Amino acid sequence: MKMKRSLWLFFSIVSAATFAQDDLLKELEQTEKPKIEYATSTFKGSRLVNGQTVEAKGKGELEFIFAHRFGAINTGSYNLFGLDQAYVRLGLEYGITDNIGVGFGRNSVDKTMDGYIRYRLLRQSSGVRNMPVTVTAFVNGAIRTSPEQLPVGQIYSDRISYTAQLLIARKFSPKLSLQLMPTIIHRNAVDKTVENNSLIALGAGGRYKITRSLALTSEYYYRMKVKDGNQFRNSLGLGIDIETGGHVFQFVMTNSQGITERAFIGETTGDFFSGDIHLGFNVTRTFQLKKIK
């Protein structure tokens, strides 16, 4: 009888001790001040497929981007299904602060030079402050330097275009992020029979992570108020992102050849569903130039 009672006492002390520890942990959690939890890594990098994402570089980070688009697959085996042709963009982007980045690049399509600023205005967060989306403003200017000689009747500033985008994205879960891209592009000179100088488009896209390092991406830009007789098409891109160490490798399939906003949003000629598909890739490499204090 005595044995049983002391055994019972022993068990109740042990269980009280374990409960006490759990209680102490709970008490600890209650003393914690509520914080703001920011969503991080809504996308793996600054590019979705052809276009931009809301991601801003960290302060002092330099990103080198090499983007490559082959010719169209349906140009047949003689042209090695497009692999013989190549369109390239080389670019650099630098984070001045955690929310502001500047970049510039050069594209082989029309030998276009572009420069831009990216400004992350709002960050998605939960906790003390609830913000459902991350919003980044993107503004770029681009100038076509090809053809070398100005055609008759043109002035140099005809080669210039400006793009402004408001990128709005939400990370719904660690796997799924979606983004909307209202866009306006102003081109100094266009063929006015089929175009307006200003083009308004709405882009939509997203990424879905399948493993820690692999994600599927998609992106579509719908142009609004397109004039009758306009020969261009909306840009569609699908991609696979592979992340390894300091690189992100994006393998893409798109009907667009150009890699500046003016070119892929406004001047895509390919019909995706007729096989005018350009394979391509974006490779980014990140360097930390200024160590974080």
Next chain:
Amino acid sequence: MVLEKSYVSFFSKAAIEDIKAENTKSVSLFNISTNEIVFSIPIKDFKFDKALMKEHFNEKYLESEKFPKATFSGNVSGFSKEIKGDQSVIAKGKMTIHGVTNEIDVPGIMSTEGEKATIKAVFKIKLADYNIKIPQLLWKNIAEQVEVKIEFFYKTQ
């Protein structure tokens, strides 16, 4: 006893790269009469030299959106409340990182002075014990065992 200040760091030494991070946002409670100690480390608050390292740490390895904290709950033994200054102690209990719990015992040093007490410890954590997976490609960048340093400064309420 209530926490005044905390410092947690970890260090991984590998052939290509050393990885180091520090965290000053941990919270802890230490009950000096029952010897119970608990602490909680918010994973997102580790500071790294490189932004990309912090991103990979949170997104890929520790998955901090799913497992936002590393916690320990256990007991400290081997000390006497009467002794002032440094004493060797052992903390025994459950360590939970990345959603996996293991029983550990960690030797440390406790110092008391009046209303204040400090507990310091240095110990190794094997990543595989907590299901933290290193891709084979990066075995030269990330060590299998990581050295963790903790320093908690307490005062009586």
